[in-house]
Structures are given as structure tokens and as C-alpha cells.
Amino acid sequence: MDASVLLALRDPAGVPFYPIIFQVLYVLTWALHAAFVLLSLGSMGLSLYGSTKGQRDNHWKMLTPHLIQTGKISISILIVLGVAPLLFTQVIYDPNWYVANTLSGMWVFIFIYTLIVGYSMYYWYYYANKGQKSGSTLIGLLAFCILVFAGILMHNFAVTSIMPEQWMQMYAPNGVVDDSGWTFNLEVIRFAFMVSLSIPVVGIFLQNYSKFLSTRVDFDEAYIKYTASLGTKMAVVGLLISAVAFALWMLQIGYLFHPLSLMIVIGVVVLLVMSQMNKNSYITTGVLVVVALLISGMRELIRFDIMSKLGYSIYDYPVNLEIPTIAMFLLTFVVFGFIGVGYLLTMAWKVGKNEGIFDGSKDAIVTKLGNYTLAILVAWMAIYFVWGIAILFNNIL
Numbered sequence: 001m002d003a004s005v006l007l008a009l010r011d012p013a014g015v016p017f018y019p020i021i022f023q024v025l026y027v028l029t030w031a032l033h034a035a036f037v038l039l040s041l042g043s044m045g046l047s048l049y050g051s052t053k054g055q056r057d058n059h060w061k062m063l064t065p066h067l068i069q070t071g072k073i074s075i076s077i078l079i080v081l082g083v084a085p086l087l088f089t090q091v092i093y094d095p096n097w098y099v100a101n102t103l104s105g106m107w108v109f110i111f112i113y114t115l116i117v118g119y120s121m122y123y124w125y126y127y128a129n130k131g132q133k134s135g136s137t138l139i140g141l142l143a144f145c146i147l148v149f150a151g152i153l154m155h156n157f158a159v160t161s162i163m164p165e166q167w168m169q170m171y172a173p174n175g176v177v178d179d180s181g182w183t184f185n186l187e188v189i190r191f192a193f194m195v196s197l198s199i200p201v202v203g204i205f206l207q208n209y210s211k212f213l214s215t216r217v218d219f220d221e222a223y224i225k226y227t228a229s230l231g232t233k234m235a236v237v238g239l240l241i242s243a244v245a246f247a248l249w250m251l252q253i254g255y256l257f258h259p260l261s262l263m264i265v266i267g268v269v270v271l272l273v274m275s276q277m278n279k280n281s282y283i284t285t286g287v288l289v290v291v292a293l294l295i296s297g298m299r300e301l302i303r304f305d306i307m308s309k310l311g312y313s314i315y316d317y318p319v320n321l322e323i324p325t326i327a328m329f330l331l332t333f334v335v336f337g338f339i340g341v342g343y344l345l346t347m348a349w350k351v352g353k354n355e356g357i358f359d360g361s362k363d364a365i366v367t368k369l370g371n372y373t374l375a376i377l378v379a380w381m382a383i384y385f386v387w388g389i390a391i392l393f394n395n396i397l
């Protein structure tokens with residue numbers, strides 16, 4: 001393919017800051033998106049097993065609703081966190097993202113409805129399970145399949161976007177234009193690897209769950225031990241499955257001995273040992289975050305290499321520095337993001353550790369963080385609207 005086609009598809013306005021920053025942010029935010037995709041699919045999948053046990057098993061009677069709740073919250077987080085890599089990818093890889101969205105236009109529409117139907121059915125599953133209704137497992141299974149399908153569609157967009165050399169063939173197979181928007185590409189091993197990661201992720205989550213609850217006297221010892229050992233088994237078996245799938249994927253695309261690939265393999269081995277020993281699952285989670293970042297980096301490396309070979313380097317993207325925009329974005333991300341998320345996490349942690357009802361207004365740190373978050377939110381809205389309106393009037397008057 002001629003690089004001039006790709007270059008012509010770039011935004012003529014250029015990018016507002018150095019491309020490498022968008023690339024780093026893409027890798028970071030996609031890893032966050034993936035973390036919650038994996039946690040939601042993993043906890044949901046395991047809850048389906050739990051719901052087949054009904055009320056007969058005391059451990060699962062408690063664990064299943066907790067897993068369903070985890071999945072339910074994770075889906076909302078994964079949707080919010082999916083927006084960030086979407087924004088970054090369309091800034092530096094806009095030719096890829098928009099061509100993929102055009103070729104697979106029908107699937108893009110279907111994706112939105114898939115998500116709406118899948119998530120609504122998840123709520124149905126949640127309430128059916130809560131009310132001990134028969135058939136709740138079936139509803140859950142349907143919701144699960146629909147959400148996995150949403151992942152397959154996402155995978156199609158990602159894969160189609162990195163096949164520029166085949167775009168023309170997809171757009172006009174044998175010279176006849178096909179503008180139906182039904183283009184669909186699947187790389188089974190790549191997708192299988194990504195989804196398989198939900199098994200170790202939910203395993204390590206269960207180890208954390210057990211460690212977190214171990215300080216509470218209202219959860220009995222047997223339950224704590226059961227969830228920890230289930231977590232260990234899932235983490236170990238899941239990591240082995242993912243390791244095989246990863247090696248096959250790397251072999252298929254010729255990256256098996258690339259230093260980044262080898263670092264991921266080492267990371268997986270470290271994770272295996274750590275989750276098998278289960279000494280401190282919080283530290284294991286830290287290593288998991290590093291491995292997730294490496295995997296996200298690997299996805300980016302594959303795309304970067306494909307595009308560079310065709311003469312498209314994001315580092316050559318014309319930069320049209322816009323300091324106020326980037327300052328607003330980074331300040332929002334760092335100040336508002338960290339304090340707001342810190343506030344929510346601190347509260348969630350304290351609610352979970354507390355027996356009985358937790359009153360946040362009586363807790364000094366929670367109150368302080370809550371007040372800061374509120375003040376920053378008000379200031380943010382004032383700056384955002386005043387600034388936006390001022391620029392708008394400045395431009396049109």
C-alpha cells in the first residue's frame with residue numbers, strides 16, 4: 001500500500017501535543033479497560049457456575065451474589081474506561097480507526113445495541129438471582145454470551161484497523177464496491193488469549209477477596225480458606241492456559257522471541273509462582289498490573305510495526321501545539337481523577353472493612369476527600385463552561 005493514502009487520511013489539523021504522549025496514554029488506558037473486561041467476564045462466568053449450585057452449598061450461596069455484583073460494577077467501569085483508548089487511538093491512528101469503522105459500519109451499530117441488551121440482561125440476571133428465581137442461570141448465560149459477542153465485535157474493529165494492506169480488497173472485493181459495512185475479521189488465537197486472561201484475573205481477585213475479608217469476624221474461617229484456595233486454583237490453571245495461548249499467538253505473528261514478548265513470558269512465570277504461594281495477593285495484583293501494561297504495549301508494538309513498514313509513523317504526525325487544551329486534560333486527569341477515584345476507593349475500602357453500617361461523615365479522611373472532590377468538581381465545571389463559552393464567543397464575534 002502507498003503511504004500517501006494513509007497520510008492523506010490523517011487529520012489536517014494535526015495533533016495537539018507530542019504523539020508519544022497519546023501513545024503512552026493509549027497503552028495505559030487500554031490496560032485499564034482490559035482489566036475490567038477480564039474481571040467482568042471472569043466473575044460473571046464463575047457466578048454462572050455458582051448459580052447452578054443454588055442454595056445447596058453454603059459457600060456458593062454467599063460467593064455467587066458477590067461475583068454477580070463484581071461483574072455488574074466492572075461492566076460499567078469497563079465502558080467508561082473503554083472511551084479513553086478510543087479517544088487516543090483516533091488521535092494518532094485515525095486512518096485506521098475510521099476505515100475500520102466504515103468497513104464494519106453495521107457491526108458498529110450492532111455493537112451499541114449488543115452492549116445495551118447484554119448489560120440490561122445482566123441486571124435481569126442480578127435480580128433473578130437475588131429473588132432465587134428458576135431460570136436465572138439461563139438468563140445469566142445469555143447475558144454472558146451477548147457480552148462476549150460485544151468483545152468479539154471490539155476485536156473485529158481492532159483487527160480490521162491493523163490490516164491496511166487488505167482494506168482495498170475488503171472495500172471492493174474483485175473490483176466490485178461493497179459498502180454494506182459487514183466487514184468482519186477474526187483472529188481466533190489473539191481473541192482466545194485475551195479472553196482466557198479472565199480466568200487468572202478472577203483467580204487473583206478471589207485471593208484478594210479472601211485476604212480482604214479475613215480481617216472480618218462475621219465471615220467464617222472455612223469460607224475465607226475456600227475462596228483463597230479456589231482463587232489459587234483458578235489463577236494457576238488460568239495462567240497456564242493463557243501462557244499457551246500467548247505463545248501460539250506470538251508464534252503465529254513471528255514475535256515469540258521479541259524482548260517484549262519474552263518479558264511477558266517472564267511476568268507470567270512470576271505471576272504463576274506468586275499466585276501458587278499466595279503469600280500476599282495485593283503484591284501479586286501489582287505484578288499483574290505490570291504484565292497487563294506489557295500486554296497492552298505488545299498490542300501497540302504490533303500495530304506500530306505494521307504501520308511503520310507502510311511508511312506511517314505516528315511520530316511524524318504534524319504537531320499543532322495547543323497547550324491550554326492539553327493542560328486542561330492533564331489537570332483533569334491527574335487532579336480530579338486521582339482525588340475523585342481516591343475518594344471512592346477509600347470509601348469502598350472502609351465500607352468493606354467495617355462491620356455494620358459505615359458512616360462516611362464521621363470519618364475524617366473520607367470527609368476530607370469528599371469535600372475536595374466536590375470542590376474540584378465545581379471548579380472544573382466553572383472553568384470548563386466559562387472557558388468554552390469565552391473561546392466560542394471569541395471565535396464567532
Ligand code: HEM
Pocket residue numbers: 030033037078079080081082083085086087089115147148150151152154155156157158159161190191194195299
Ligand atoms: C462488554 C463490552 C466489551 C468487551 C467484552 C470488550 C472487549 C475488548 C477486547 C477483547 C478488546 C481487544 C481486542 C483485540 O485487541 O483483539 C477490546 C479493545 C478495545 N475496546 Fe473494548 N470491550 C467492550 C466494550 C468497549 C466499549 C464500550 C468501548 C468504548 C467505549 C471499548 C473500547 C475499546 C477500544 C478503544 C479498544 C482498542 C481498539 C484498538 O486498539 O483498535 N470497548 N475490547
